[in-house]
Amino acid sequence: MSMRVPGGGFDSTNPIRLDFPQSLAVYDDYAAAQKAVDFLSDNVFPVEQLVIVGTDLKRIERITGRLTTGRVALGGVLSGAWLGLLIGLVLSLFTTAEQSSLAIIVGTLLFGAVFGMIFALVGYAMTRGQRDFSSVTSVVATKYEVLVEHKVAAQARELLAGLPGGLPDPFA
Structure with a gap:
């Protein structure tokens, strides 16, 4: 059984799931996506209806020395x-x-x-x-997409237009 919080969008059995997500914006780094969500939060947007998704994952192995x-x-x-x-x-x-x-x-x-x-x-x-070498491995995303519940997508886009720099260019 899933629980809904006021404003909807949050499923306790799968906390990253949105019912009908729409892409709000795509950013080149996590800090920019986090800044957009923080901006929406500061403007009293129901941020529990947002998800930041790292896409285009790459496995990076940094060689740290010879064994x-x-x-x-x-x-x-x-x-x-x-x-x-x-x-x-x-x-x-x-x-x-x-x-x-x-x-x-x-x-x-x-x-x-x-x-x-x-x-x-x-x-x-x-x-x-x-x-014959030692290394450290990590998985990193090359893009970060902010998804929003369809019911509040228009409101989120309108608010993000006021963010200094606005929404990122989807064709960039």
Whole structure:
């Protein structure tokens, strides 16, 4: 069962769905689309009847460096050490007075570092040199379209005409 808020347009089962959306404007960056929605909000427009949709998605992979056996080993040691430290801290909470919390923490940290390095090196060896670089990947939109519920589309267009710069040129 979906719930409607006063003014309509919002479906709690699918909050990004509009009943009959119409394109209001297309912007080259998110900041411009956000500015248009903010302008409409400032002019008391029912903004819950708007959706900003990123279109023309692209996957971008930024290469951050070369992978070598040494870098892979160091990364494995560091990530394993963090995991070992976390486990050691949790285990040290349950120690008795005779047991040394510091010894437990140091021991799990060292075991974590060793096993982290081993797992990282094994994973790197399994790629057989097919991926000798590190990277960061993200998905970005090249256009941002503001959609509006059909019942208030004319009102939104009229208000946006007053935005400094007005509506973007649809043929640009």
